[in-house]
Amino acid sequence: MLLNRATAQGIADGRVTVVLRRWDAPRVKPGGTQRTPVGTIRIDRVTEYPASYRVSTAQAHAAGYPDAKAAQAELDRRRAAHTYVIDVSYLAPDERPGLAAAETLSEDDVAQIAARLDRWDAATDPWTRGYLELIGANEARRAPDLAADLGVDVPRFKRRVRQLKSLGLTISLDVGYRLSPRGRAFLGADDPRHRAARSVKG
Known part of the structure; x- marks a missing residue:
């Protein structure tokens, strides 16, 4: 479920408590969580209605719209089998900026990061360290250009960078x-066995 920054901020501030979506099948589940640009939100309840359902004024206001007409117009831009009214709440701030700022890593930190990257590599092909090195050598270069260097499509490249x-x-x-x-510190401390075997792959 994609949320723009304004909606995510509204959820964090408590002004938005409902998300409205038109889907053929549910894409979120009650109790699930999702990261957003401003932190993690929780999916509290998912209510399914037929596509013909007309949202109420209260639902529209809870979703951040000025009135039901505006909310319905946005929903009607997409044809799908069901309308979903999703109750959401703010769970926690985004921890990634704090992680990213760490300039030193303990041996345990390095080992934990390496283990996670190894699992991702084992599930597909060895790509994680190569992507880190590519990004380190190409700061602020467009994602399509980096993806082209690797010979992969842009959505796949961006998914891996995420x-x-x-x-x-x-x-x-x-x-x-x-x-x-944190990324620079990890590359500097990563197991040399990985560096010897590393290759950049799509």
Whole structure:
């Protein structure tokens, strides 16, 4: 479920308590969580209605719209089988900036990061360290250009960079990315066996 910054901020401030969506099938579950640009939100309840359902004024206001007409017009832009009224609440601030700022790592920190990257590599192919090195050598370079260097499609490239960002290893810029202090510290301390075997793959 994609949320823009304004909606995410509204949830964090408590002004937005409902998200309205038109889908063929539910994409979130009660009790689930989702990271947003301003922190983690919790999915409290998911109510399914037919596509013909008309949202109420109260639901529209809870979703941050000025009235039901505006909310309905936004929903009607997408044709799908169901309308979903999703109750949400703010859970916690985004911990990634704090992680990313760490300039020193303990041996345990390095081992934990390496273990996570190893699992991602084992699930597909060895890509994690290569992506980190590529980003480190190409700060603020456009994502499509980096993806082209690797011979992969842009959505796949961005998805993988988001995985690295979830560990606080990269930082998104207005254009492109850069390694975080945590990312640089990890590359400097990573097991040399990984560096010897490393290859950049899509």
